[in-house]
Amino acid sequence: MGMIGGGPGSFIGPVHKMAAELDGRMRLVAGAFSRDLNRAREAGAAWGLDPDRVHPDYGSLIAAEALRADGVQLLVIATPNHLHFPIAKAALEAGLHVMCDKPATLTLAEALLLRDIVAGCGRQFGLTYTYAGYAMVREAREIVRRGDLGAVRKVVVDYSQGWLAQPLERGDHKQAGWRADPATGGEGGAIADIGVHALHIAELVSGLKVDRLCPDLSSVVEGRLLDDDCNMLWRFDNGAPGVMVASQIAAGDRNGLRLRVYGERGGLDWSHDRPDILTLNWIDQPTQVLHAAAPYLSAAGRAPARLPTGHPEGFIEAFATLYRDFADAIEGATPRPGAGVPGIEDGVRGMALIRCAVRASRAQAGWVRLDEAL
Amino acid sequence: MGMIGGGPGSFIGPVHKMAAELDGRMRLVAGAFSRDLNRAREAGAAWGLDPDRVHPDYGSLIAAEALRADGVQLLVIATPNHLHFPIAKAALEAGLHVMCDKPATLTLAEALLLRDIVAGCGRQFGLTYTYAGYAMVREAREIVRRGDLGAVRKVVVDYSQGWLAQPLERGDHKQAGWRADPATGGEGGAIADIGVHALHIAELVSGLKVDRLCPDLSSVVEGRLLDDDCNMLWRFDNGAPGVMVASQIAAGDRNGLRLRVYGERGGLDWSHDRPDILTLNWIDQPTQVLHAAAPYLSAAGRAPARLPTGHPEGFIEAFATLYRDFADAIEGATPRPGAGVPGIEDGVRGMALIRCAVRASRAQAGWVRLDEAL
Amino acid sequence: MGMIGGGPGSFIGPVHKMAAELDGRMRLVAGAFSRDLNRAREAGAAWGLDPDRVHPDYGSLIAAEALRADGVQLLVIATPNHLHFPIAKAALEAGLHVMCDKPATLTLAEALLLRDIVAGCGRQFGLTYTYAGYAMVREAREIVRRGDLGAVRKVVVDYSQGWLAQPLERGDHKQAGWRADPATGGEGGAIADIGVHALHIAELVSGLKVDRLCPDLSSVVEGRLLDDDCNMLWRFDNGAPGVMVASQIAAGDRNGLRLRVYGERGGLDWSHDRPDILTLNWIDQPTQVLHAAAPYLSAAGRAPARLPTGHPEGFIEAFATLYRDFADAIEGATPRPGAGVPGIEDGVRGMALIRCAVRASRAQAGWVRLDEAL
């Protein structure tokens, strides 16, 4: 595989590399990690890449790899948001599979275009909505799907981070910088960076789709151009109410994603603080705590485990599970139980969320339909 | 003290008795526990009351006590909501102090009337917003007040119960019955029963007032007349966003009240699951966990403790702390640090919340001002 | 009831009063709270006692109450350990029931004498091993008794406090003072103060008796006369191994009592940090978390509840449950499910533990039988 962006020193680039290689199904062999070719080469060297396969930009990488018998088949996009679309388009059109960071693109319009491209190209397009790779998230989805909770009545998802409680973007904090700049991050701040995760996991586990939303986005830190705090009421397509909180000014919080889904008979509770457990609260029955890799899990919940129960797997392993599923999809292997890599449809929904939330919040429009943006 | 309603077998009546008597400052000596005089007398006997001081209704109790040299000075109202106002009015006008269950009254109009009565009667009126009696809630308030967190930027309060996930009111569940009936419970269901708690604790700890709200109330259980699930966006008077969840259909949840307040420098997190601790998350500093009764707490946080640290106090003790503060207020004693019994102003705000939330939600009105109801 | 020792300002005296009165079954009406009669009277006044019933010592209290038609029937002993025996003896011989703080007496010899006195006097003798009053401890006992775990294979009990990590006894800390002095505390320090709790809860829940023990007691704080840290291996009467930790120099710990009992099919885990839950871990089945007052508990586990599930009860309520059971026993009422007040047999075992542990540890004797002291 090749990677654009995400050289050593970035957060997500090394995660892609470690995750993709963890199960021995892929290997990073080419990259365009920086527009500064010296920096890109240093990065490539640090990762043991052949210097000939390190490029200053995605165009040259795609062109050069196409000429090699052993050229990459998969391109990973780990750049700021504004580059997702052009790179994905070029890669897919060059016959490469693409694994892309979220959100899918800079704008909803791009995402809709990309959907058409993906539909027509015969290649796989995956989006790293990481949380979809956690075993206990998959177990949660299976529990809902199986009907254990009865009909879903309510969903609460809360994704609270504190890392942008201060105006880091005014310093030289690269990740804060491009995220806070509409030219590179898009029209959404926290909603684009983590709100789309919250939407995805809520829909994935509940099996429902958000139909309407009533958003309240703020730029809490003075002078910030994009939202850094998002709160939102939802109604799902079955009428069930929902609440979504996504904040990057929740000072002191680390990376606190928590999902609760309530049904007629009980509720489930998963939190990224302790990703290896899933709590099930039942009406008039003892609470159950399910542990990753335990034998009593569903096939879907067990499949991601690489280790015996009691041996924690974390973020890299969840990411790796997406890559393993992606490798299966590329190779046309039978999917493992519960497998699934988020794709362009998920990406479009995320972009529609950003679009709707930003506009409706700005207009103080109250409730809007998610698909009105589509 | 005397009590109206709440005889043995009810949830809250015994709590009032145990809490009021815990610190030896008050004693239950008279009551009108049931309109059925036989049942009332049984109740009185079970609690060791003089049969002469057990009455079939509040009117006769107030009249009879007024004739006694040792007549009660304080009347506790532990009835369904529709009786709060007439009893409180009668008691205050008879020169009694009143401790009343929440919500303050059946309607906002009654609450406003009661406010005038309280203002003019020279007697104390207290509302048992229980959570205001927890030591660590008071510590939290003090931490915010002292400025440790910096300016408050966000408040999230979540009060999720599951006990009404099924239509208990159709059976002979007394507490579910009157709460689900507009004639006895008022126009609000979950919003009136627990939403007012959530508003109170959020305002109490943050030191802010909710200015605007955007509610979404549902009757999730089919055929239920009043709301059983409430979700709400808030904006406080300093512009800070807020989120409120209050649900009684959160199947499997017990009595899960959790409050988070985020400021510029960190956030605090308190949960009724574990009421004896308060968690403080800080930007770039270790998380702190404060324990009830510890020597490092503020005077306000320490004052409620009856036991050394590590010896849990619970719901009855929190309730008792309100009664102890109330006794001090009645006696004109110097208030203990951090003391305070919620009063009619808090009650009016709660009733305004119910009013606004029910109307605005029904009208799908989006954002409304809380004080527009006033 | 009357009380010796434990006036306002002490830790345990007010706990006895609040707990005994909580359910309205008893009332404190007489006391000898201090040898200084002025202090005793202040204490009595603060608690609303008739000054005539406040005495300078237990002898005069017992004598005076015996002359009253409404004299007390129950005497609570909340003094340092060296007074337990003489007071209990005098009270029982005067026809009073006795509720006594642990450990039972100053010496094992006294405990054995007291056992004979109790056997012959026709009065109730209770010991406030508080943890036996927690609902979830009773549920735990019932779960083991019912055989859910299969045969018990291992018990681990850990009671770690940090309050004596510093030499408080050298200052004017009254509670540290008498505990650290062999003349008033006896030959055991931590082993007498909390080790006996650990033994009691371990035997109570497991249904087993400690047969042999291999102790290691230390005086970790320099200059301390008695042990402040106890670690011990056990073998129960069915051969199962056990581990006991009791420490008062576990710096930073509050009052951390945790019990684990492992059987053939699973294990239970209860901790005083969170006394309202009981965790059951099962082989190849999801972990279960049981909550106090939940409908699915056994009758024994449900009986202590005063509040609905989700409304925490704490230390005072656990203590009160012992008093409620004691009132039932005194009145000859049918015991509630799971009821039981620890008595002199439990007290004798505790004193035997102290005796064995102190001697065997001093002698570096390795394993000794608990009943060799008897």
Added chain:
Amino acid sequence: MGMIGGGPGSFIGPVHKMAAELDGRMRLVAGAFSRDLNRAREAGAAWGLDPDRVHPDYGSLIAAEALRADGVQLLVIATPNHLHFPIAKAALEAGLHVMCDKPATLTLAEALLLRDIVAGCGRQFGLTYTYAGYAMVREAREIVRRGDLGAVRKVVVDYSQGWLAQPLERGDHKQAGWRADPATGGEGGAIADIGVHALHIAELVSGLKVDRLCPDLSSVVEGRLLDDDCNMLWRFDNGAPGVMVASQIAAGDRNGLRLRVYGERGGLDWSHDRPDILTLNWIDQPTQVLHAAAPYLSAAGRAPARLPTGHPEGFIEAFATLYRDFADAIEGATPRPGAGVPGIEDGVRGMALIRCAVRASRAQAGWVRLDEAL
């Protein structure tokens, strides 16, 4: 690197591969995964190895690799215990570095021989005491080393698993089988499998050495030849008491390793249940909870982090941290802060523990010195 044993399907073999390769410093290129060459080749193929580098035994692997210009420099030993010594000896003598599973060898005598071999061979020998790779264990060590807790006064380490609560070794459970057989596992069961981990982490973090021990080992499951439950009293070289629990019959427990170290001013608490946090309890100060990868950690605690705080790393990453340190050691790179791979000295101590504990327990010898075995 090459690996002996641990082919796909084993627990620890894939962990070695994933961990060693995670940071891109090593790659598995040769192996002798099974004595059955067909199975070994399948394993090699699954991992993408050149079939020429897959061998039926360690001898042929070492010989063949020695002939290659690109032959492996490091041999990983992931076999049952009885093969550790001969393989390590052969590999070291062939000039290879060795990374070996714990316990070091089958017998203490072998470990002592191996120590001499390591001392003389100029090659690195590492032992995968995994828990030494966790960031928060390293932070804990640094906190103690820095003196924050004051002098260490007590250590409690508890490693409770339940996977051998049933006689799995009688079925075809491979891992249970060789562990339960003295010929392949050695004279220790749980003490050898997990007790050595407990000793290592206790000594590593406390900075102390166990001087004396008083063990109680049992074979709780009927018919089991080796111990499956170990409880032990310790005294460290500074006189501080310690307690060690290591059990594989703690039914329902997963892989629960918990370490507490108490000093004069406070105590630390780390648990593998939640490896990303470290709790510090202080006398009369709020409890602190430290989170992995946070900026306030020591250099030693920060160094292992691959991800931002709030993104959990787990068992594979801890293992990988040992491999990264090992790669640095092999290459002679400056060690990262807090780096360190357990080596043969740690291995010898572990073997001495097994030796002492088994003998002293069998002889009911009470206290013995750990170094009497040496």
